[in-house]
Amino acid sequence: MSNFTLTRRHLLATTASAGLALGLGPIMPAAAAAEKRTLRLADGNIGQADPHKPVDFPGSILMFNLYDFLVRPLPRGELEPSVAQSWEISEDGKTYTFTIRDGIKFHDGSTLTAEDVVFSANRMITMKRGYAFLFSAVESVEQEGNKAVFKLKEPFSPFLAALVRLAIVNKKLVMANLKDGEFGEFKDYGGAFLSSADAGSGPYRIVTHDSQSETVMEIYPDYFAGFASNPPEVIRSKFSVEAVAVRQLMPRREIDLTRLPLPPEIVLALSKSEGISIGQDRKPSIFHFKMNTRKAPLDDVNVRKAIALAFDYEQLYGLLQVAGQQQGIPIRGPIPADVPGYDPDVPLLKRDIEAAKAALAQSKYAGQQHEFDLVWFKGMALQEKFALLLQANLAELGIKVNITSAPWPQIVEMATSPEASPHLACVATSLSTTDVDSMLWGEYHSSSAGTYLSMHWLHMPEIDAALEKGRQITDAAERHELYKELAKTIADQYPSVFMYQGTDLVAFQNYLKAPGFVDPAASIPIMAGNYRYDKMTMDV
């Protein structure tokens, strides 16, 4: 007979051990795998592996590391040849011919050819998912030997920049893994397969992928473009991590790098922890309160102007200095600094409560009581502070603001119609490629309505016309002037309270060298551009 007795201490110890094993299980094995240089990324969202579907941050990180592209973005928004060794543009600007680099191997060992490029472009355009909208001008894509020829319906100046989002997939591998679907002979176009596996030639390849919890990638040593010294050999991207977990786990060296919006309080605490540095991810982005121009009384530009003038920008700017790092700069309209169309001579909007009251008095709703709904993204605590600030500011105009938070899928759902969109929505927008068109088209062209980018529902023929013209002009100076004028047209309509140009603060262990977060000259100014693991070094 056993003489074991379960004491309270035993019970507590057992329960605690079980809790640790269950709760930290997914993280602890990473520590055990430390023989290989393992980078553990904490991400706040979920990640899609299919490179032709996501438009979000985690999906972009996966895309840039698992796949290759005809061109890759460089610091200052320039482009470098990648899979495309060189290219030619016809005089009419409607034909782009790319010569494919020899010797690039997919992760299964097969050779990347122009046929794969054509297949990838057709897949993205046909599926109409993700960044397919960047390729709406493409009429046809054909293979000519080792060349891929893109024919456009009309000149489309952001085309080269858009190619940083055209991930090249392995046609043979995808075709060998088709499932039933809606795309005729291409069935599901490999959608099911690519949702959990990769068919790329990028610097890393998938080991395991669960879009809800974790992706594990390993280095692909035969990557044609090479690596920085001592690059991470294994990447563990943990999804749906909360900032408070980062605060606990990072000082214990259980997270190496963050990719989620960290509240200033957490950034400050991490900055004081030994061995942790704070860097900046300088992708041009803007934080807005989008004002629903289809909902009364925001359908009156004077009411929108009153709100923009009532907002206390100075107090907001006080939040932007955290732990010696700048997490944003003032903004002068709908175009971020250092992007074509940005005009540094436009004065910054300042709080002027008297001017706000005057604008309100000029509106057709003068003298009426107003009550607005304001929604902020639940995953980003900083936005609640912005919301509370606006609520306090508008109380001075006699406007009541009801604040609610919503998870991201709910915000996406709200954005589908003017009726479902709240009066005010706190969102951030950023460049998807290195071209300004990738930001403004999604926000302001009427054909793009129905996403979170356009929750203001401001659609005007003159804005549409300017955006369409901007796509056709190839001269950089002329484009700059056009977008400058367009920015003024948009700003005059007050579709948003343009709060500030955001810079994500990133925490990383000192043994991780990630040049894009430290050196502004090495920063790649598009979403996820600085999360190229092949450019990072781990001195462990």
Add this chain to the structure above:
Amino acid sequence: MQPNPKWRAWRRFARNRLSVLGMVLILLVIFSAVFAPFIAPYPEHAGVVVNFADANKPPSAQYWLGTDSVGRDVLSRIIFGFRNSLILGLAVVSLAISVGTIVGITAVYLGGKVEIVLMRITDVFLAIPSLVLAMAILGIARPSQMLAMIAMAVAWWPWHARLVYGIVRSLKHEGFVTAAEVVGASRIRVMFGELLPNCAPNLLTKASLDMGFVILLGASLSFLGMGAPPPTPDLGTMVSEGSQYLPDIWWLSVTAGLAIFIVVLGFNLVADGLRDLFDIVG
């Protein structure tokens, strides 16, 4: 000389020192809630005030319990939070007692199919955990204090219906009920004039206990983002907000959590005393 019955009741209640402590705690909380605008150091901080320059200040002579992440005085918000918690508790418990009592008495007194239908409905509601049921109701509309009260009352009335049902069932055939029927008292008169007063001690004890639980449930809903919308001071919301910044900005969660603890403890201790007072078994 016979001692005053009220004095006797008080002595019986006060035999349990912890109940007296509970009573003191509740009286303090009620006093704070009623006179919040006069007691709170910064009463305006219960409203739409944002002052980032004073954000996240630790407890000090200026801010006894520190400030929150937008620079509002935590002590002031806790005092106003008491007010909201008490209003919430009172509203929910009153609604739950009203509905539960009517359902319980009606089921017993009318009997037959009415009894079966009412009590099976009660059982269905009892089968769903209160928090889950309240969350489901709150999920259908935008969170507000009023909706939170209704949702919690919907989750809470079955307990009172069951309690009253049990008591009334045991009293239904007592002599005083038969006597009232014999002298021609109406059904309404018998139900609410004769039976209901006999349920009062149990209902009062349960109400006191429920106040604590309802306030805790309200705090849980607020913690999950389903409570009163900002900038209403809400203890559960304060715990939730503070939990994001633990352990560095500990005073937010800890002080708001302690405030909830005090309220709930107070009502529980008073409920113990009331149980002793009314000599309720079980």
